[in-house]
């Protein structure tokens with residue numbers, strides 16, 4: 001059985017204005033709220049689909065993992081609500097953990113679960129985290145485990161112990177095919193993450209979450225500090241309100257010379 | 262020595278982002294008192310490519326060849342980079358912050374157990390070596406120390422403009438055949454299909470792009486926008502919300518995880534202007550935002566705006582164009 005493990009990170013929803021914490025070490029999510037990045041939502045969807053076809057009727061189940069503070073349980077519950085069947089929470093301050101630290105902690109979970117009888121033959125991650133954007137946890141994890149890694153793909157399927165993954169590369173659509181176990185990092189766009197149903201949410205609330213301590217002290221992220229780029233003053237020229245602005249819009253088109261054919 | 266991974270296009274040219282990375286390396290080399298720059302690329306380069314790299318100040322071009330390099334494999338590319346680096350003893354290993362550049366350098370970092378900084382925009386000092394890089398999709402910057410050698414990092418796209426050096430480098434070609442372990446070749450590309458012609462290509466080269474976001478309201482809400490695009494000979498570009506909801510195909514997406522456009526005119530309708538969307542459209546010359554919210558970031562960053570419901574404004578604009586054309 002494949003028993004996929006999928007790794008998600010609780011990140012600040014950066015679609016609105018970004019505010020930094022006072023110590024300049026992280027993004028303050030108190031106003032913006034938190035979310036799971038699109039790449040990781042797609043990784044969850046792939047894990048659930050792979051699990052459903054794995055190991056006979058009902059499937060093998062997919063496990064979701066996060067390393068984060070107590071609130072990150074929200075991201076685990078969201079993944080459980082769309083079909084993951086087990087969850088592991090490494091309780092730690094994610095700002096203090098650099099990409100090598102996170103990779104080592106995920107590897108420890110993979111090893112411990114295997115020792116306890118659940119071998120995750122496939123670990124799915126996002127291509128890059130929406131906040132720290134390090135582009136490397138999955139690759140470091142692969143070296144920790146001594147497994148091969150495919151990076152930045154949008155479709156992943158498993159049959160007979162072989163994983164097939166596809167994504168777009170600079171020269172066209174690329175396909176990878178390799179035996180399990182393997183690490184795969186996912187880019188959004190290949191699958192449509194499903195929305196949680198009400199029964200799904202109810203069920204998710206009852207799943208017990210494995211909580212654990214990190215296995216090692218973090219090395220950290222080599223971060224000196226975060227800064228915000230200087231704001232640029234608005235110079236917008238408002239042409240009008242509502243449909244009455246149409247003549248002014250078409251005047252602009254004429255001035256820019258985009259109307260001629 | 263500074264070692265730069267150079268990506269080569271199917272046409273055999275050094276891609277723009279790699280030339281930007283070499284330009285960045287030159288500034289770093291100068292700050293370090295004239296450190297030589299070597300390039301590493303995969304395949305056998307033509308004379309023209311070696312000449313271009315020399316004009317960018319490259320001393321040696323190391324070409325990775327052999328069966329391990331016939332199709333893309335991140336681990337094999339990293340093994341080759343490290344073999345060159347060990348022989349020559351470089352203090353910096355860098356690449357462009359492209360999907361491939363970030364991937365290969367993450368392999369280099371994992372194999373050497375060193376930190377890696379992705380998407381660097383500038384360097385702040387040499388001791389300790391400190392770089393500034395984009396995080397949160399460009400909404401914030403992070404200062405990061407790379408204290409150990411080699412320093413491993415990628416350069417964010419368009420952080421510097423690619424420019425040839427004042428004094429060219431020797432551009433000596435060195436053909437390399439690194440030894441690559443079988444285990445490193447497990448995760449390699451087994452097949453590549455040519456891209457479907459004219460998918461995002463039309464969007465990235467369009468002179469005018471009509472943009473549409475959540476404000477379009479539904480998959481059926483695009484008729485007027487498509488008519489406007491037709492009237493202006495424009496392409497349609499959309500926000501990620503639109504593609505995730507399945508209203509339009511992914512190849513129409515503009516932004517950090519979609520296409521980067523630079524039209525003469527961009528008309529984002531019902532798009533809030535999140536930083537990840539802005540990353541893909543900021544180089545448009547003129548931006549006409551149409552939005553119900555006068556405080557939406559897309560409106561405040563735009564050059565022109567109309568405030569109101571796109572479903573009322575766009576039909577009126579279309580009618581006005583048709584009226585003037587008679």
Ligand SMILES: Cc1cc2nc3c(=O)[nH]c(=O)nc-3n(C[C@H](O)[C@H](O)[C@H](O)COP(=O)(O)OP(=O)(O)OC[C@H]3O[C@@H](n4cnc5c(N)ncnc54)[C@H](O)[C@@H]3O)c2cc1C
Nearest residue numbers: 474475476500501516517518519531532533537538553571
């Ligand atoms: C790692 C990462 C990568 C991302 N990559 C991308 C990317 O490549 N491209 C991208 O676009 N996004 C990307 N995003 C998502 C991005 O953060 C935003 O969520 C998204 O761009 C918002 O889309 P939107 O503007 O259509 O929707 P919203 O933010 O919901 O905005 C809708 C806008 O429409 C206006 N509006 C509503 N109704 C009307 C109407 N009738 N008429 C006129 N205006 C109306 C509203 O005032 C609002 O401003 C990414 C996010 C992450 C975390």
Ligand SMILES: Nc1ncnc2c1ncn2[C@@H]1O[C@H](COP(=O)(O)O)[C@@H](O)[C@H]1O
Nearest residue numbers: 007008067125126128129134135136137
């Ligand atoms: N704290 C974390 N907990 C769980 N997964 C993580 C964490 N940090 C990073 N990841 C995973 O690693 C991927 C790449 O992250 P990064 O290398 O930091 O850009 C993310 O998309 C996640 O899937």
